[in-house]
Amino acid sequence: MSADAEPAPVSAKPPVTLREVAAAAGVSVATASKALNGQGRMTAETRERIRETARLLGFRPNSLAQSLLRKRSFTVGLLTNDTYGRFSLPLMAGVSDALVDKGVSVFLCNVEDDPRLGQLHVEAMLDKRVDGIVATGKRIDRHLPVDLSNLRIPVVYAFTQPDPGAVGLVSDDAGGARLAVEQFLRLGRRRIAHVTGPESFAVVHTRAEAWRDVLKENGLPTAEPLLGAWSEAWGHDAVEKLFGKAGREGWPDAVFCGNDQIARGVIDALRERGIRVPEDVGVIGFDNWEIVAEATRPPLTSVDMNLASLGREAGLALLSLVEGQPAAPGIRKLPCRLVVRQSG
Amino acid sequence: MSADAEPAPVSAKPPVTLREVAAAAGVSVATASKALNGQGRMTAETRERIRETARLLGFRPNSLAQSLLRKRSFTVGLLTNDTYGRFSLPLMAGVSDALVDKGVSVFLCNVEDDPRLGQLHVEAMLDKRVDGIVATGKRIDRHLPVDLSNLRIPVVYAFTQPDPGAVGLVSDDAGGARLAVEQFLRLGRRRIAHVTGPESFAVVHTRAEAWRDVLKENGLPTAEPLLGAWSEAWGHDAVEKLFGKAGREGWPDAVFCGNDQIARGVIDALRERGIRVPEDVGVIGFDNWEIVAEATRPPLTSVDMNLASLGREAGLALLSLVEGQPAAPGIRKLPCRLVVRQSG
DNA sequence: CTGAAAGCGCTTACAG
DNA sequence: CTGAAAGCGCTTACAG
Numbered sequence: 214m215s216a217d218a219e220p221a222p223v224s225a226k227p228p229v230t231l232r233e234v235a236a237a238a239g240v241s242v243a244t245a246s247k248a249l250n251g252q253g254r255m256t257a258e259t260r261e262r263i264r265e266t267a268r269l270l271g272f273r274p275n276s277l278a279q280s281l282l283r284k285r286s287f288t289v290g291l292l293t294n295d296t297y298g299r300f301s302l303p304l305m306a307g308v309s310d311a312l313v314d315k316g317v318s319v320f321l322c323n324v325e326d327d328p329r330l331g332q333l334h335v336e337a338m339l340d341k342r343v344d345g346i347v348a349t350g351k352r353i354d355r356h357l358p359v360d361l362s363n364l365r366i367p368v369v370y371a372f373t374q375p376d377p378g379a380v381g382l383v384s385d386d387a388g389g390a391r392l393a394v395e396q397f398l399r400l401g402r403r404r405i406a407h408v409t410g411p412e413s414f415a416v417v418h419t420r421a422e423a424w425r426d427v428l429k430e431n432g433l434p435t436a437e438p439l440l441g442a443w444s445e446a447w448g449h450d451a452v453e454k455l456f457g458k459a460g461r462e463g464w465p466d467a468v469f470c471g472n473d474q475i476a477r478g479v480i481d482a483l484r485e486r487g488i489r490v491p492e493d494v495g496v497i498g499f500d501n502w503e504i505v506a507e508a509t510r511p512p513l514t515s516v517d518m519n520l521a522s523l524g525r526e527a528g529l530a531l532l533s534l535v536e537g538q539p540a541a542p543g544i545r546k547l548p549c550r551l552v553v554r555q556s557g
Numbered sequence: 558m559s560a561d562a563e564p565a566p567v568s569a570k571p572p573v574t575l576r577e578v579a580a581a582a583g584v585s586v587a588t589a590s591k592a593l594n595g596q597g598r599m600t601a602e603t604r605e606r607i608r609e610t611a612r613l614l615g616f617r618p619n620s621l622a623q624s625l626l627r628k629r630s631f632t633v634g635l636l637t638n639d640t641y642g643r644f645s646l647p648l649m650a651g652v653s654d655a656l657v658d659k660g661v662s663v664f665l666c667n668v669e670d671d672p673r674l675g676q677l678h679v680e681a682m683l684d685k686r687v688d689g690i691v692a693t694g695k696r697i698d699r700h701l702p703v704d705l706s707n708l709r710i711p712v713v714y715a716f717t718q719p720d721p722g723a724v725g726l727v728s729d730d731a732g733g734a735r736l737a738v739e740q741f742l743r744l745g746r747r748r749i750a751h752v753t754g755p756e757s758f759a760v761v762h763t764r765a766e767a768w769r770d771v772l773k774e775n776g777l778p779t780a781e782p783l784l785g786a787w788s789e790a791w792g793h794d795a796v797e798k799l800f801g802k803a804g805r806e807g808w809p810d811a812v813f814c815g816n817d818q819i820a821r822g823v824i825d826a827l828r829e830r831g832i833r834v835p836e837d838v839g840v841i842g843f844d845n846w847e848i849v850a851e852a853t854r855p856p857l858t859s860v861d862m863n864l865a866s867l868g869r870e871a872g873l874a875l876l877s878l879v880e881g882q883p884a885a886p887g888i889r890k891l892p893c894r895l896v897v898r899q900s901g
Numbered sequence: 902c903t904g905a906a907a908g909c910g911c912t913t914a915c916a917g
Numbered sequence: 918c919t920g921a922a923a924g925c926g927c928t929t930a931c932a933g
Contacts, residue, residue, distance in 0.1 A: 226709060227628075228683075230926060241904045246928055253929090255902055276684040277624050278926035281909045284571075286621060288685070291665065296650035299643070306640035309667045313674070318681050321635065321665040323653045330657070337662050339572075340620040341632070365570060445852040474852065481825075508789040508818065574910060585920045590912055597913090599918055622910035625925045905932080916921080 229272045238266040249274070280342065288318045289531060290338035292331070292359065294373075295351035296323045299502060300520060304349050304372055307524020315532060317344070324357060331359030339364070344535045347527050348373055353383045354415035367534035371527035372520065380534070381544040382527050384518035386416045389549030390423035393469045393497040393516050396551055398431060402467035402495055407438040408451040408479060409471025417471060420499070424469055443471070448478020456486060466494055467557065473498035473505045473515055480509055480556060495557030512554035523547050573616045582610040593618070624686065632662045633875060634682035636675070636703065638717075639695035640667045643846060644864060648693050648716055651868020659876060661688070668701060675703030683708070688879045691871050692717055697727045698759035711878035715871035716864065724878070725888040726871050728862035730760045733893030734767035737813045737841040737860050740895055742775060746811035746839055751782040752795040752823060753815025761815060764843070768813055787815070792822020800830060810838055811901065817842035817849045817859055824853055824900060839901035856898035867891050 235245035240263060247253035248263035249272075266272075280286040291308055295301035309319045320343065322334035338346060345366050348357055350373030361368045362376040375381030397405050407424045410417045421438040428435045439454060441447035448470065456464055470476035476498030480490050490496050490511060498506065501517035526547060534540055579589035584607060591597030592607035593616075610616075624630040635652055639645035653663045664687065666678035682690060689710050692701055694717030705712045706720040719725030741749050751768045754761045765782040772779045783798060785791035792814065800808055814820035820842030824834050834840050834855060842850065845861035870891060878884055 228686075228709070231928095232926075242927080243905075243929080244903055247903090250928080253903085259902080273680070273684050275625070275686060275926050277621050277630060277686055278909085279928080280621050281619070281625065281911090281926085282928050284909080288664075296646055296653075298646075302640055302642075302646060305665060306667045309640075309665055313666075313677055313681065316681065318664045318666075318685060320632075321649060321653050321663045322657075323650045333657055336617070337657065337660065340617050341662060342572075342619060342621050365572070474848070478852075504818070508822075575912095576910075586911080587913080587921075588919055591919090594912080597919085603918080619910050622925085623912080625910085625927090626912050628925080903933090907928105907930090909927085911925085912923105914923090917919090 228275065229270045231272070231274065234263065234267045234270055234272045237270060238263045285344055285535070286342045287316050288320060288341065288343050289528075289535075290320045290322055290334070290343045290346040291349065292322045292324055292334060292346060292357055292361075293349040294324050294326055294357055295349070296325070298351045300351050300372060301349055303520040304524040304527075307521040307526075308347050308349075308371075308528040309524075310521075311525040311528030312532065317528075317532065319347075324359060326358050328358040331357060335359050335361070335364075339366075345369070345531045347371055347524075347531055348375075349524075349527075350374070352414065352416070367531060369527050369531040369534065371523055375544060378542045380530055380540050380542055382523055382530065383544055383546055384520070384523060385546035385548050386419040386518075387423035388546070389499065389516040389518065389551075390420040390469070391427055392549060392551040393499070393557075394424050394427040396497065396514070396553070397467040397469065397495055397557060398427070400467075400491075400495060400557070403433055404465045405433070405467040405469060406436065406455055406465035407469045407471070408448065408455075408475055409438055409440060410443045410475070412440050420471060441475075443474060445474050445478035445481070448475040448480075449482040451475070452479055452482035452486070456483070456488065464494070468494060468496050470496065470498045473500045473502045473509075473513060476513055476515070476556070477505055477509050480511075480513070484510065490556050497551075497557040501552050506552070506554060509556065511556050514554045514557040515552055516549050517552050518549050519547060572619065573614045575616070575618065578607065578611045578614055578616045581614060582607045629688055629879070630686045631660050632664060632685065632687050633872075633879075634664045634666055634678070634687045634690040635693060636666045636668055636678065636690060636701055636705075637693040638668050638670055638701055639693070640669070642695045644695050644716060645693055647864040648868040648871075651865040651870075652691050652693075652715075652872040653868075654865075655869040655872030656876065661872075661876065663691075668703060670702050672702040675701060679703050679705070679708075683710075689713070689875045691715055691868075691875055692719075693868075693871075694718070696758065696760070711875060713871050713875040713878065715867055719888060722886045724874055724884050724886055726867055726874065727888055727890055728864070728867060729890035729892050730763040730862075731767035732890070733843065733860040733862065733895075734764040734813070735771055736893060736895040737843070737901075738768050738771040740841060740858070740897070741811040741813065741839055741901060742771070744811075744835075744839060744901070747777055748809045749777070749811040749813060750780070750799055750809035751813045751815070752792065752799075752819055753782055753784060754787045754819070756784050764815060785819075787818060789818050789822035789825070792819040792824075793826040795819070796823055796826035796830070800827070800832065808832075808838070812838060812840050814840065814842045817844045817846045817853075817857060820857055820859070820900070821849055821853050824855075824857070828854065834900050841895075841901040845896050850896070850898060853900065855900050858898045858901040859896055860893050861896050862893050863891060 498515040714725040
């Protein structure tokens with residue numbers, strides 16, 4: 214054991230450098246570098262001795278210096294405008310989880326809907342020489358308030374509107390809607406209504422179309438979807454519309470809802486009318502927002518967009534772009550899954 | 558305009574270096590550096606010419622190179638184990654927002670409750686030479702699954718259990734509870750019950766104690782708080798206990814709930830019993846989880862822990878530690894605020 | 902098998 | 918007023 218060896222990294226001391234390791238092992242920095250990186254040729258003993266010395270000294274290479282040489286920082290930027298929403302959380306966790314094992318760290322960039330913030334963050338990322346950027350949002354039909362189309366680094370879009378020619382990942386909303394409607398059919402439901410969000414959302418149309426397609430394919434009568442707000446209150450109002458006037462025979466026997474909040478409102482309103490879920494009417498939501506789905510009485514069956522997987526895929530897609538693998542541009546749709554609880 | 562000047566940063570081209578700026582401006586790199594940093598002495602024209610050249614070339618200094626010299630990376634790590642929860646979101650946004658304007662970027666580190674992940678992320682942060690770390694969690698009486706007590710960089714704890722001798726920021730839960738109870742008193746309520754979470758949470762005791770203190774201070778009768786789960790279902794059960802047996806005179810005229818989900822359950826259960834909120838009974842929640850509070854019928858009055866401010870303060874506290882300002886160790890409590898809606 | 906040299910992109914004393 | 922030199926901590930041809 215060399216006299217230079219420190220017991221353990223002590224607070225406030227600067228980190229151990231390669232130079233110190235080399236000195237302690239009695240070799241040059243070049244040799245030390247090669248020993249630790251498994252490069253070059255040297256006796257097994259030399260290599261082992263250097264490694265042991267490094268271990269003893271608690272040496273960890275300065276990533277900043279490595280990045281400067283390697284032209285890669287092993288960092289990526291994660292842009293989002295959904296810092297108070299619930300969609301970005303699993304998405305961000307997915308991105309981070311996919312990358313941490315590859316030694317890649319993720320910068321969190323909250324851009325809200327503010328172009329100034331967007332600009333600020335993008336410049337910070339570029340200055341810090343991130344290897345790439347994942348752009349994330351709270352809806353797939355809106356752009357972030359930044360232009361990422363002419364950066365010199367790869368960009369992957371996840372759950373937000375991609376630039377033309379870019380790589381984008383979104384959930385397969387049509388597929389998710391099919392899962393819900395087909396579950397109803399399997400349960401013998403035949404008059405399946407659809408209560409969903411505002412017209413201005415692309416997913417409202419995608420899901421409604423899939424709902425109608427499945428009904429048609431099965432020779433069932435279709436109707437207009439009921440559009441409104443993404444809220445419990447709209448769920449209540451929709452029940453009034455659907456179950457208010459007609460005789461019992463005219464009622465739907467199932468309601469496919471555009472999100473879990475609407476579904477929650479629908480279920481509460483049905484209960485207040487003495488209509489039983491799922492005995493009289495089945496209800497399925499969208500988003501699988503667990504804390505809501507599980508508190509609903511009865512617990513809510515819901516379509517899950519697999520956002521954590523989406524994030525993970527986005528992270529991996531970015532990584533392969535960074536590593537120079539060509540990726541087919543365009544939007545890739547990832548499957549949803551149905552989480553069956555008790556409401557439908 | 559020099560012949561070397563490029564129109565705009567084009568994709569795939571490597572970034573412009575200081576060397577290129579210097580060449581284009583006909584000076585040495587040293588002079589160029591000083592011109593851009595406002596250092597050294599030179600004619601105003603020289604400085605201006607260099608700056609103009611840099612602007613034209615779209616020069617942005619390589620932050621990695623700067624960090625290597627300055628011994629500061631202008632990055633910090635943000636550890637959290639609450640990636641699927643709702644507490645960390647405003648907290649993280651607050652940290653990020655406070656720092657982006659100072660040129661400091663934030664690494665997102667999702668450690669779940671997994672020591673391996675914790676270790677992995679802390680090592681990545683250290684390797685990347687972050688200037689400091691903010692540790693964040695989902696409850697203030699639990700440690701993250703990592704030991705941050707002997708790092709050579711400053712650490713600030715926000716909404717998670719700090720190490721002894723460290724700087725920690727938490728919400729003032731006792732103060733928050735007082736706000737709720739005092740609001741009830743102001744409204745003339747006198748029999749104020751408390752329905753809250755499980756015994757294992759420190760905040761359950763803190764809030765219950767404050768609730769009881771305010772009652773005592775006002776000469777009102779106190780009782781035992783009702784402990785249960787942090788769920789709507791427990792809210793329902795608690796209403797059964799409070800309003801089930803006794804005659805109307807024995808009923809509380811107000812219920813202070815430990816979180817918004819419990820409050821939601823309480824309000825729903827009261828409605829189902831035909832007890833009016835707020836006419837017959839006032840209800841106040843905790844957390845001000847807007848999407849729940851606003852959907853409750855009537856909309857829920859709730860205590861807000863100001864988590865975004867907490868995050869902001871944590872970011873700023875870390876920054877001053879990084880800059881060498883001494884900070885008093887110990888736990889700093891930040892005030893809550895009451896958001897009055899209609900339930901109490 | 903090992904080391905001296907050059908260099909990543911920048912900054913900062915120090916000369917002139 | 919401006920530039921040459923040294924250096925941050927590392928890696929990678931290139932000699933020997």
